Amino acid sequence: MVDDQRIEDLLTIGVAADTFVIHDLIAEVRELRASVEIAGQELAALKLDRDDQHAGYMQINALYQAELKKVADCHDVLKAQKQERDAALARVGELEKALKAVEWKGLDVYEIGDYCCPGCGRSEKQGHAPDCIVGQALRPGGET
Numbered sequence: 642m643v644d645d646q647r648i649e650d651l652l653t654i655g656v657a658a659d660t661f662v663i664h665d666l667i668a669e670v671r672e673l674r675a676s677v678e679i680a681g682q683e684l685a686a687l688k689l690d691r692d693d694q695h696a697g698y699m700q701i702n703a704l705y706q707a708e709l710k711k712v713a714d715c716h717d718v719l720k721a722q723k724q725e726r727d728a729a730l731a732r733v734g735e736l737e738k739a740l741k742a743v744e745w746k747g748l749d750v751y752e753i754g755d756y757c758c759p760g761c762g763r764s765e766k767q768g769h770a771p772d773c774i775v776g777q778a779l780r781p782g783g784e785t
């Protein structure tokens with residue numbers, strides 16, 4: 642780097658031949674130093690912006706990761722609930738099958754002359770009584 646004081650010293654003692662050129666060079670060096678100073682300040686500002694953006698990114702990323710964890714947790718809960726539901730539906734299917742197996746196999750308590758529903762005592766030809774628990778349980782969708 643050019644030392645202004647050194648150049649001034651040389652001018653004072655008459656070493657430089659063309660003082661106008663030297664003064665122009667000194668002015669140019671000062672302008673360049675000012676430009677370098679401004680560029681340094683701009684660079685520092687850009688670094689601050691970059692740091693702010695990085696901090697913002699880290700903040701957003703932390704929120705995103707937290708949301709991702711929530712989604713994963715919900716997925717686990719839904720998966721467990723689906724397994725419970727599937728197990729319950731399988732159990733309902735087994736119970737329905739067992740109920741159908743005995744639906745018209747009950748004792749003929751009213752002496753109809755045929756096997757009867759163990760719930761309402763009616764024959765298959767008569768159909769279930771409206772309030773028969775077996776008939777209600779075997780209706781589609783378990784409607785009452």
Ligand SMILES: [Zn+2]
Nearest residue numbers: 758761769773
């Ligand atoms: Zn019945």
